[in-house]
Amino acid sequence: MNVLESASSNSNAIYPLEMEVNGERRWLWVRAAETLLHTLRDHLGLTGCKPGCENGDCGACTVILNGLPMKSCLMLAVEADGQRITTIEGLKHSPVQEQFVLKQAFQCGYCTSGFIMNGHGLLSAHPDADPETIRLWLESNICRCTSYEEIHGAIMAALAVNKEGGPATGSS
Numbered sequence: 405m406n407v408l409e410s411a412s413s414n415s416n417a418i419y420p421l422e423m424e425v426n427g428e429r430r431w432l433w434v435r436a437a438e439t440l441l442h443t444l445r446d447h448l449g450l451t452g453c454k455p456g457c458e459n460g461d462c463g464a465c466t467v468i469l470n471g472l473p474m475k476s477c478l479m480l481a482v483e484a485d486g487q488r489i490t491t492i493e494g495l496k497h498s499p500v501q502e503q504f505v506l507k508q509a510f511q512c513g514y515c516t517s518g519f520i521m522n523g524h525g526l527l528s529a530h531p532d533a534d535p536e537t538i539r540l541w542l543e544s545n546i547c548r549c550t551s552y553e554e555i556h557g558a559i560m561a562a563l564a565v566n567k568e569g570g571p572a573t574g575s576s
Contacts, residue, residue, distance in 0.1 A: 421481060425448060427490075430448060436480070440481050440483070440489075441465045443481035443484070452492035453467055459478075464545075468525055492520060500524050504520055506558070510549075526559065527566055533563060
């Protein structure tokens with residue numbers, strides 16, 4: 405029986421968890437009902453993923469799970485057993501991060517890490533994304549402070565950097 409199967413029988417029990425976070429193997433104990441968002445923040449001190457709505461609407465908690473964006477508030481920590489996770493803290497000089505700064509694609513910054521993670525996932529999954537694909541991907545994140553034009557522009561610029569052979573979009 406794996407961790408997830410045994411966790412479904414008792415939501416208050418504590419279970420061992422092993423996952424790769426930002427290129428590093430991590431072992432910890434979590435409650436079956438604990439979300440990945442709170443495990444990353446409370447157990448590992450990775451506070452870049454933010455608790456916004458905590459119901460999957462805003463995207464402030466977005467991380468990369470096995471190469472694809474995932475809202476960490478919608479995932480139980482036990483589901484991450486054996487998985488590969490990248491948080492904003494694990495990105496190093498990604499084109500999306502650099503373009504967010506250059507294009508001033510943020511105001512208060514609360515949603516920024518979620519947008520960067522979603523954009524990073526987009527670049528990995530669709531390196532030739534057209535403007536409509538970008539808009540569709542960005543619909544999963546909410547910013548209450550700014551228009552989405554700067555954010556869209558930052559993602560477009562990051563795609564251009566990738567096509568020109570700029571810095572890799574890898575993590576760590």
